[in-house]
Amino acid sequence: MTANTGPDWLGAALEEIPGVRVVRDRDELSTFETDWTRRFTGVARMACLPRDTAGVAGVLAFCARTSVPVVPQGGNTGLVGGSVPRGGELVLSTRGLVALSPVDANAAQVTAGAGVTLERLQQHVRAAGFDFGVDLAARGSATVGGMFATNAGGTRVLRYGSMREQVVGFEAVLPNGGVVSRLGGLPKDNTGYDLGSLLCGSEGTLAVVTRLRLRLVPLLPARAVALVGVVVPADAVTLAARLRRACPSLESLELFHPDGLALVRAHSGLRPPFARDCGAYLVAECAARTDPTEELATALLECPEVVESALATGRPEREALWAYRERHTESINAEGVPVKLDVAVPVAGVASFLRAVRGEVGQAAAGARAIIFGHLGEGNFHVNLLGANEHEEAATAAVLKLVASLGGSISSEHGVGVAKAAYLGLTRSPADQAAMRAIKAAIDPSGIMNPGVIFPA
Ligand code: FAD
Ligand code: 2HG
Ligand code: ZN
Numbered sequence: 469m470t471a472n473t474g475p476d477w478l479g480a481a482l483e484e485i486p487g488v489r490v491v492r493d494r495d496e497l498s499t500f501e502t503d504w505t506r507r508f509t510g511v512a513r514m515a516c517l518p519r520d521t522a523g524v525a526g527v528l529a530f531c532a533r534t535s536v537p538v539v540p541q542g543g544n545t546g547l548v549g550g551s552v553p554r555g556g557e558l559v560l561s562t563r564g565l566v567a568l569s570p571v572d573a574n575a576a577q578v579t580a581g582a583g584v585t586l587e588r589l590q591q592h593v594r595a596a597g598f599d600f601g602v603d604l605a606a607r608g609s610a611t612v613g614g615m616f617a618t619n620a621g622g623t624r625v626l627r628y629g630s631m632r633e634q635v636v637g638f639e640a641v642l643p644n645g646g647v648v649s650r651l652g653g654l655p656k657d658n659t660g661y662d663l664g665s666l667l668c669g670s671e672g673t674l675a676v677v678t679r680l681r682l683r684l685v686p687l688l689p690a691r692a693v694a695l696v697g698v699v700v701p702a703d704a705v706t707l708a709a710r711l712r713r714a715c716p717s718l719e720s721l722e723l724f725h726p727d728g729l730a731l732v733r734a735h736s737g738l739r740p741p742f743a744r745d746c747g748a749y750l751v752a753e754c755a756a757r758t759d760p761t762e763e764l765a766t767a768l769l770e771c772p773e774v775v776e777s778a779l780a781t782g783r784p785e786r787e788a789l790w791a792y793r794e795r796h797t798e799s800i801n802a803e804g805v806p807v808k809l810d811v812a813v814p815v816a817g818v819a820s821f822l823r824a825v826r827g828e829v830g831q832a833a834a835g836a837r838a839i840i841f842g843h844l845g846e847g848n849f850h851v852n853l854l855g856a857n858e859h860e861e862a863a864t865a866a867v868l869k870l871v872a873s874l875g876g877s878i879s880s881e882h883g884v885g886v887a888k889a890a891y892l893g894l895t896r897s898p899a900d901q902a903a904m905r906a907i908k909a910a911i912d913p914s915g916i917m918n919p920g921v922i923f924p925a
Contacts, residue, residue: 478536478558482516485526489564491515500541500559501552504606507805508549508886512539515559521639521647521678527560528676528916529645537916540672542614543585545606547808548885550671550921551614557919562613565678571596576684577636577653582613582677589682598684601628605794613677619669621881623720623753626712626845628685630881631668637681638664642674643912651681666907671883672918674911688717688755692764693786697746697776701725701822704750707773708844709815714767717756721845722793724749728800728839732792735799741792742776750844751793753786796841800852806839807853807860808887811871812880818847821874825851825867832866833859848880868894889924 474480479490491497492514502509513536518524531538537557544551553559565581571593572578578598580589586607589600604610604622614620616638621630628634639649640663648663667675698704701723708721725748732738741749754760761781768774780786800806813821822840829838829851836856842849856863868878872894879888892901905923908915919925 478534479514481530482514482527485518485523485530487519487523487564488527489517489519491517500544500561503547503549503552504545505547505801505805505808507807508552510553510555510557512553512559513556515561517561517564519564521565521641524560524565524641524676524678525645525647527558528641528643531558531916532643532645532914535914535916537919539918540613540617540676542583542611542617543606543609545610546614546618546885547810547882548879548887550618550883550885550918554886554920554925560676562611562676562678565613567679568592571598571684572653573597575653577681578684579637579651579679579681580612581679582616583611586610586612586615593684594687597687599687600682601634601685602631605797612680612682616668616677616680617670617672618883619881621843621846621848623722623843625843626721627719632665634683635664635668635680636683638667638677639679640667640675640677643914643917647678648675651679653681655683669883671885671921673908673921673923674917686757688757690757690759691753691755691781691786692759692761693780693789694750694752694764694768695741695778695789695792696750696752696768696774697742697744697748698750698773699747699775701748702819703773704748704844705818705822707750707771710771710773711752711767712845714770715752715754715760715763717754717760717763718752719755720751720753722751722842723844723849724751724793724796724841725839727837728796728841729792731803731839732795732799735802736791736795738791738795741778741789744776746776749792751790753790793841796839796850796852800839800854804854807856807864808882809851809853809864809867810848810880810882811851811867811876811878812846812848813871813874813876815847817874817876818844821849821870821876824870825849828866828870829853829856829863833857833863836863843881846880847876865891884922886920889920889922892922892924
């Protein structure tokens with residue numbers, strides 16, 4: 469391989485690795501340098517796109533030998549700044565790893581390259597009569613590798629769990645170039661440490677995942693969606709608990725507030741869902757082999773918290789109701805560059821959290837707007853702050869401390885990235901952090917993998 473000399477020694481060396489495309493052009497590089505929110509941006513030294521596992525191994529082995537820091541990147545839809553360079557790293561894009569095996573119908577599994585988008589995976593497995601257990605609005609760009617690396621959640625966790633629960637095997641390249649492959653699809657395999665579980669949620673700080681063996685779920689053809697208005701957010705919490713008990717086919721329970729609805733409407737032109745305004749809104753989706761509309765409608769009839777409701781069974785009508793919830797992220801982005809906080813509290817603390825959080829933001833950052841929505845089923849809320857200006861850090865600290873005081877999580881489904889690294893100590897003890905750092909040092913001794921992510925630089 470090319471000697472470590474000359475101005476372009478890195479690019480020249482990477483280009484010698486079969487199947488690796490190197491990007492040096494500044495215009496093309498800029499597409500790898502800024503995150504989806506526009507909050508996180510940095511200059512990449514260059515980018516490379518391997519087309520197979522051997523290519524990834526060649527790149528990582530060379531970078532470890534020459535101490536070149538690497539930022540793995542999938543669809544670049546991550547919301548915590550972990551997928552873009554901070555300054556001078558090599559971006560290793562997985563977009564070339566797009567192989568997709570035929571669906572193994574007997575095992576209800578499929579093997580997907582890390583760069584396969586969620587949408588492509590969904591189309592592929594649905595054509596074979598299966599479905600994938602995780603769904604999220606960034607499906608057109610988010611890759612399965614990125615979803616694994618962040619242990620993505622989304623709108624179906626209530627029924628199927630997060631990304632970790634969908635993975636029966638993985639292939640990954642360690643920073644020394646070693647390839648770990650456990651793609652046999654064995655639902656039971658207790659041979660030593662569960663490295664896949666460790667890599668899931670490691671945000672590119674330990675390895676580059678190259679392929680995943682994924683568990684599939686039945687494709688449920690009959691669906692019903694309800695959009696419900698309630699008087700106060702606490703009513704949505706009670707209502708959610710009732711629906712969980714009453715509807716065995718329940719798949720999603722999502723929450724949003726009137727300020728978020730107004731923002732979505734302003735940016736999308738959608739009509740108001742109801743004639744009168746409500747204090748909070750809940751989206752509930754049921755899915756089954758036979759039509760679950762009656763199950764959902766009957767359950768709602770028995771819930772005194774419901775003041776407004778709309779029910780949809782056909783796909784376009786269901787999508788129209790979901791749009792009020794799913795279009796929050798893009799509408800917030802259209803308004804400005806938000807501070808994104810992705811937190812969770814135990815079910816018992818949800819009502820207290822929703823009562824207190826706006827007050828905390830108001831005290832820390834007068835005039836800031838807090839748009840709060842999310843996955844009520846898991847107590848997972850997205851607190852998006854607009855207009856916090858010079859008080860962004862104070863408002864972030866106030867919300868995360870509130871979450872910690874309620875026994876919650878400061879990073880529920882998006883990851884720590886660089887955005888939350890400074891706050892790790894709020895919910896992870898010194899012993900816990902020391903164990904995580906020891907793992908990082910053992911697997912990535914030269915510290916080339918996504919430096920600054922999870923652990924402060
Ligand atoms: P990237 O953004 O490219 O990377 C994310 C992290 O993973 C980075 O740290 C990166 O270094 C690392 N990484 C990426 N690929 C690999 C790999 N192959 N090996 C090792 N490390 C890797 N998230 C949710 O959990 N639930 C939601 O409901 C949800 N909805 C969203 C809606 C919108 C509109 C948007 C923009 C984002 C949403 N997200 C959601 C966040 C985002 O889509 C997820 O975090 C997703 O998992 C990121 O996938 P990606 O391919 O874009 O990864
Ligand atoms: C969602 O649930 C995503 O829609 C994005 O996790 C959340 O924009 C956000 O803060
Ligand atoms: Zn979410």
